[in-house]
Amino acid sequence: MGSLNTLVLVCLAYVVLLFFVAFVADHLAARGKSARWMRSPLIYTLSLSIYCTAWTFYGAVGNAARSGLEFITIYLGPTLVMVGWWWGLRKLVRVGRSQRITSIADLISARYGKSHVLAIGVTILAVISVTPYIALQLQSITLSFAIFAEVDPDSRFSDTNTVFGVAVGLAAFAILFGTRNLNANERHHGVVTAVALEAIVKLVALLAVGIFVVWGIGGGVGPTLDKIDSSPIGSWQVDSGRWSTLIFLSAAAFVCLPRMFQVMVVENEDERHLRTASWAFPLYLMLMSLFVLPIAAIGLQIMPESTNPDLFVLAIPLSLGQENLAMLSFLGGFSSATSMVIVAAMALSTMVSNHIVMPIWLHRQSRGASVSGDVRNVVLYSRRLCIGVIMALGYLYYRLTGGGTALATIGLVAFAGISQILPALVGGLFWRGATRNGALAGISVGFAIWLYCMLLPALGPGLLSDTVMLHGPWGLSWLRPHAMFGLDGIDPMVHAVFWSLSFNTLVFCAVSLVGFPSPLERLQGAQFVHVFEHSAGPRGWSGSVAQSEDLMVMSQRILGAREAQAFFDKERLRQGDRGTLPEPTPSFLERLERELSGSIGAAASHAMIGQIVGGSSVSVEDLMAVADETAQMLEYSNRLELQSAKLEDTARKLRDSNEKLTQISAQKDSFLSQVSHELRTPMTSIRAFSEILRDAEEMPAPDKKRFAGIIHDEARRLTRLLDDLLDLSVLENGQVSLNHETGDLSEILDRAVSTALTGAEQPMNVVRDATPETVMVASDLDRLAQVFINLIANAQKYCDAVKPRLIIRVQKFGTGVYVDFVDNGSGIPTEHQQTIFEKFSRVSPEKAGGAGLGLAICREIMERLGGEIVYLRDKGGAAFRVSLPIAIETGE
Amino acid sequence: MLPVFGALLLTLPLMWSPSGTDEPTWSMSAVLIYVFTTWVGLIVLALFFGMAVRRWAYHWIDAPYAPTDDREGH
Structure with missing residues (x-):
């Protein structure tokens, strides 16, 4: 029986079937008649199953045979993520849809101010970490071919040729499937449907093998469980570090893997599908892993020692002569590998072409987007080329590692690599303070540590010498790849994940906290973190000068002539059917930009519209510049x-x-x-x-x-x-000559009081305190007395109290003395207080006979004597304070 | 709360792990049954949660860019 040839035939037939399904689905979708089931949550859930690759299909059993129940952690992680969908995935999907995100690199880039550098970094990281994964698929398909070849007596099986053939075949497959239409957001109905079909095939295959093993060989559930317990993996022994790290790692990878992002976010038809998937996908995972342990246990029991446990799923039915079951099982594995490779290659090629090829190409087209060549073709070619390159990388990796490593180990390397995006992703979705530099630094550090601790050691002894592994580079033992900072004795995988993710998160947070996000970053951050509050477009265009024709030409090149025409027509109708082309209103430009970003990424489409709309474009950066100017003007006006x-x-x-x-x-x-x-x-x-x-x-x-x-x-x-x-x-005029002498203040006051009150009909009551008055003053004593007389006479004249009373209070201050004259009358009215010391000023001319010169003279005298006379407010009555310098004890 | 609860339940088996001694340990089948039971429990809870969401947040999806109409899913 030409087993191998049959196998190849079956494979080809299966591929043709997939093509047919994809073609029909695409065709239906294009005619807008997509059946309800095609958009159902079921298809969405099934498409998520590309998480289960050949690694799951073959590797899980191998893993179970080696380390017991540990394999299950890889499925528990995603289960937890799905179960918590309301908290996390819902937001991710909403952001992806509202921002028209095309890939995980696009998401990170868009969140951190449309940073090209970040997009390129994430893309490179994704390519490097997914490459081992693709190699894994190549390996699994090759191994499964090999096991059929073993039982086929007349086969001319060559390992190398098979791998090469498989790689070329898968590349062709991915190119034909994945790059048929351009707009990544038009959703690849065909691919998704085909993937869903493959999901069913692999589930059925694994369940069939499982049922055969449990009931066909094991003899029912009870006996099988007994057999498990008596097998070498029958006792529960688990490394707790590995157990929890793996759950965490698989959860992280589930979100961060480019292919998972592709089906989960980009291909998502309707957010509500998540609700179904939240329980249906864990169910799928559970079913996938249900029979893994029994198959492993029974395989260990009945298969010869030499059999690779990774291939028990195939080898058991084959060894028992169940050709058809083996064939089904093979198809299951084949499905797992192909669907993963197609979607992964598609996702990666989108990333590479949008973030690396297109920006470079656009940059080289210095004449601007509207007059350059056909962008549509460039994008498609670049994607096809990328798929080819990615497959070639996978092939090279496989050749480099020699394909000897256990499947699960390779998978874990990829998981840990891609998980380096997690801090930036989660931070970007939930923390507004996260900055571009923080994300860049975090990812770089994590990536470097992962490279050093995990990927390079995994690539084989050639790249890192034994000396480095044992004693660290340059003899620095704390830099040993498997025991950094002296953290020795734990599993290398746990070690690498711990250090890379801890440093990643730490650096990410630290740099974010130190720096300050740019305006665009802040804006995008708000859009992301509060996506449920406002799912509106992220930026505005003002296109008063934008040329609709130019936009049309450009859109045709990117979207294709028909699609662009349809889009513009729709827009024209929306604007009220005026003219032949829609007006370039801001909302139209925004929609157009989003439409284009589906094809070429957010940053590139923003740049292209910016080129055409040119000077009149109002990007957020422009707005921010305007805002800065406004701030300056505000400051200026403040100064004014x-x-x-x-x-x-x-x-x-x-x-x-x-x-x-x-x-x-x-x-x-x-x-x-x-x-x-x-x-x-x-x-x-x-x-x-x-x-x-x-x-x-x-x-x-x-x-x-x-x-x-x-x-x-x-x-x-x-x-x-x-x-x-x-x-x-x-x-x-200052012509007065002063006669300076020293005298006792109380004597001067005595003289002044008696002089002022002489001849008065009713002399007012003068209250004095003798003690503080005994102070020597150096002054023109006659002039000083003149001032006092004036003040006392004024009080006598103007005090309107029934029992007029004048208090003369003396108090020292610093180098001088205050002499206050306070009476109990009604005081000087407020409006006159300012002018009483002016010449000719009289408070009540009708009452007094003076000419209003007294206080003016007093002020002039006090000025000459080096003192001062002021009016004190709010003292009850009229209150004057004379301040004059006291005599220096030793002087004169 | 579900993922946290689930994570706690799923790390529980770690405590049964023998710590280097030769004590009699749990058999693999028992752990297997425990893990799968937890798993099914989580799935059922998620199913109920999904149904609850459908009730109390009938319009939680108001994405302006949803290309599909509202005929399905309700």
């Missing part, structure tokens, strides 16, 4: 405001002084009239009485004496007035 406040202040002062001047001028006027009056009244009486004296010849002597007395008094009054004026003028 400050200056205008100062100006206003000055104006107010001017107004005040003007008011004062006006007041003074009015006072002067009133003074002049007062002076005239004052001068005129005595003058008149002097004239009148002197005329009487002159004309009356016979006048009694007493009358003559009385009249002469009046004339004398009036003349004295005139003299006093003129004296005052003269005094003031002398003081003001």
